[in-house]
Amino acid sequence: MTPPDPSFEALMSDEVFLEGMAASDVGSLWSRLARTEAAMEVSRRLASDPSRLRALCAFAQDLLAENHDSAYRHPNDMAVCACLVLLAQSSLGAVRNLIERLRADKHPSLVWVQRMAEYCDRQRVETTSIVVSVHRIGEDIPFAHPAAASKEHERAGATTWSRYVDLAVA
Amino acid sequence: MDLPGSIPLYTRRRREIPNAQDQDLPRLARQRVVDGYRKKYPLVRLRRPPCGQYNCHGLTFANRRTGIHDPDAVSTILADDGFREIRLSDVQCGDLVVYLDGGEISHTGVVLEVKEGVPADSMLRAVKIISKWGNAAEYVHMATDGPYSGHVVTYWTDRP
Numbered sequence: 001m002t003p004p005d006p007s008f009e010a011l012m013s014d015e016v017f018l019e020g021m022a023a024s025d026v027g028s029l030w031s032r033l034a035r036t037e038a039a040m041e042v043s044r045r046l047a048s049d050p051s052r053l054r055a056l057c058a059f060a061q062d063l064l065a066e067n068h069d070s071a072y073r074h075p076n077d078m079a080v081c082a083c084l085v086l087l088a089q090s091s092l093g094a095v096r097n098l099i100e101r102l103r104a105d106k107h108p109s110l111v112w113v114q115r116m117a118e119y120c121d122r123q124r125v126e127t128t129s130i131v132v133s134v135h136r137i138g139e140d141i142p143f144a145h146p147a148a149a150s151k152e153h154e155r156a157g158a159t160t161w162s163r164y165v166d167l168a169v170a
Numbered sequence: 171m172d173l174p175g176s177i178p179l180y181t182r183r184r185r186e187i188p189n190a191q192d193q194d195l196p197r198l199a200r201q202r203v204v205d206g207y208r209k210k211y212p213l214v215r216l217r218r219p220p221c222g223q224y225n226c227h228g229l230t231f232a233n234r235r236t237g238i239h240d241p242d243a244v245s246t247i248l249a250d251d252g253f254r255e256i257r258l259s260d261v262q263c264g265d266l267v268v269y270l271d272g273g274e275i276s277h278t279g280v281v282l283e284v285k286e287g288v289p290a291d292s293m294l295r296a297v298k299i300i301s302k303w304g305n306a307a308e309y310v311h312m313a314t315d316g317p318y319s320g321h322v323v324t325y326w327t328d329r330p
Binding site: 020021023071072090108112 | 195207
């Protein structure tokens with residue numbers, strides 16, 4: 001089992017906490033957290049050793065398991081959101097389970113974690129969509145950004161990828 | 171105070187605005203926010219301690235009754251409520267400041283004071299606003315001071 005990375009502790013720092021607290025919506029929360037030194041350092045470490053993803057997932061679960069007064073927001077919610085930003089693109093089963101569980105969790109004390117889990121899911125679908133379309137219809141993609149892909153996809157009236165590919169080929 | 175979680179909220183054109191009243195932070199976390207920002211931004215003035223009931227857009231557009239967590243909803247309000255973007259030189263008290271990060275609305279506040287008679291290129295520093303920083307506290311601060319200082323600053327008014 002991979003031991004927890006000491007750099008994960010920095011996700012609980014004031015830097016991450018204060019950046020997260022300044023966000024008014026989940027998109028800006030994502031951007032602010034991703035730009036922190038702490039998150040960038042963990043991201044570099046994960047890139048050099050992807051096996052640490054599992055340890056980061058366990059770290060997030062430990063943070064969530066900490067005792068707290070459920071009448072208030074979870075005190076670690078910004079640190080957990082930072083973990084989710086770093087885990088979002090992973091296809092690891094444990095990570096997908098965690099995101100799915102948090103997405104479904106409607107407890108008010110975890111509202112920001114839930115918003116972030118939903119956002120992670122949307123981000124992943126958009127990124128996956130680009131990869132699928134590149135693989136299936138070659139290089140003639142009329143857009144270069146995930147958001148543009150989604151809008152193009154919607155405009156084309158496609159509800160499934162096979163429909164999208166049909167429309168694109170036609 | 172026991173809150174319903176969200177309230178009916180509409181634009182002037184009666185488009186519904188999704189909103190949410192979040193829980194407060196626990197006491198120690200509230201203190202951590204106040205202490206952390208005091209250290210990081212020593213020139214800003216705390217006006218009201220942290221609370222989850224509303225965010226910056228809730229202060230600007232809903233009189234602190236609730237939080238608006240969707241930047242597209244803020245664009246809808248600006249359009250439906252008759253706001254238009256103005257130049258810095260035309261800004262007056264009561265106008266709005268809207269910050270953009272990567273083209274997305276990231277923060278809003280209300281102009282409290284505009285210092286007159288300063289060179290146009292330094293006017294940005296002369297606008298004092300009130301805004302609530304995300305889920306944190308409410309501050310009185312210069313438009314360029316605070317956690318949104320790197321964002322694009324725009325000004326809006328609904329004055330005729």
